[in-house]
Amino acid sequence: QLSTGKKDWDKLTSEEEALLEKYDEVFEDIWDILGGGCSWYCGGGSKEVTASSYLKSQSSNNYEPKNAHDLNYKSAWVEGVPGYGKGEYLMYTFEGKSPRITEIIVVNGYVKSEAAYRDNSRVKKLKVYLNDKPYVVLNLEDKIANQGFKVEPIGNGNREDWKALETKPDWTLKFEILEVYKGLKYEDTAISEIYFDGLDVHCFAKGTKVQLADNSTKNIENLKIGDMVAYLDLETKEIKSAKIEKLEKVIHHGLVRYKFESGIEITATQDHPFRIENKGWASLKPDKSKQYKGFENIEKIYIGDLFLTEKGTDKLISIDFLEGEQETYTISRLRYGDNFIANGLIVGIEELNY
Incomplete structure (x- = not known):
């Protein structure tokens, strides 16, 4: 209604303002994590997401690593080895010129429904590697929510020489499952999303x-x-x-x-x-x-x-x-x-x- 002129910005109710602040005028789907508005992804994003394993597709559902970075709550990566998947990992690759990251946000478990969340296992401890070197361990709560972790800027900080920045090598973040919260039905461990916020995209x-x-x-x-x-x-x-x-x-x-x-x-x-x-x-x-x-x-x-x-x-x-x-x-x-x-x-x- 705002975009078509049917409603004025200065005539929004307090409830409408609260909804707009939460969901933004550019969200197209309730499963969207960010919507189409301004975010770190306006100038950033990973080049590739891979995994050590993933569960085979079942019916119309797939559990590929790309699901953990599709900015959608409805899908998930599920590791594909016997047991609870300890030691399995997701690997995010970024271009050298990628904007820097200052926050890692994890959506733990399979959050498309309460049943899917409880039936499948969730991550309790997630070990992060920067360029294959141990960086930090994230202690995750067992809840359906975005869990954000602030970090010192990750990425190439000298951005004054753009041509030099474009020659920088790719860099990686790896997320390894250390401990899990056990599911009620399945040992399979799921992560719905790992996404990022950061710097260098405001111009x-x-x-x-x-x-x-x-x-x-x-x-x-x-x-x-x-x-x-x-x-x-x-x-x-x-x-x-x-x-x-x-x-x-x-x-x-x-x-x-x-x-x-x-x-x-x-x-x-x-x-x-x-x-x-x-x-x-x-x-x-x-x-x-x-x-x-x-x-x-x-x-x-x-x-x-x-x-x-x-x-x-x-x-x-x-x-x-x-x-x-x-x-x-x-x-x-x-x-x-x-x-x-x-x-x-x-x-x-x-x-x-x-």
Whole structure:
């Protein structure tokens, strides 16, 4: 109803807002784990998922390793050896340029139904290997739920030289079953999903105009470390200048286009922070934005919000959710300041809290 204009964003009931916050306007199926909105998978995802074994298909059900990374609660990987599968594993392979991981989320057991969950065995302890070296042991609870485990960033951190990043070798995460919760009927041990959240996927589309210190503009994809850009001093309300110290680039999908009363448009990821009058920093995905310095108390963007610009404010009149992939870019560190000016709007610098 929101996408067709039958319902206004500013007329949602509290119950509708709660549902939208939980499921997002882009979920297509109740079994979807993420929906079609912005996530780490907009720029990331594994290259391949394999396993030491898997149970043979039964009727229309298959239990292949890919099921553990299809972002769907209805399917599952089930190991395929006699007994409880101790020592069996899933192996996730990532490209060297893949965005970094900061959270591993496990959906333990076969969660498509309460009966399937209880009848099959579940994992109690899961040993994680990074590039075949022991990394951590995850202690899983026996419950139908997403179980998240925060980790220090995994992956290649030097992302300023994109060409060099593309030459980095693949890396792997292996998940080995150590201990299990025994099923009521079957020894087979199941994992419905292991998926990830992380960094390096929060940017603006190619062609976004960034204001420089001399009041000219430069396409964001042409910025270089050392360039002097304009930023707004939020205390004095003066436009000042600062040197770029770090840039980011990633191929991204799930972007949104914000349109404003003045005719300005900007295409960005859903968690990129914007400065809003009487609200402070805000994004469409505030929970995702909180990983960046200075955005721990970030608010949510709504149609009708007044976005700060270099000259005052501009009213947001629509939000379009875009399909397809695009190259995206952002500034992740300036010598001074926590923002820059993109298409005339005050936008946040996404420097990590790590």
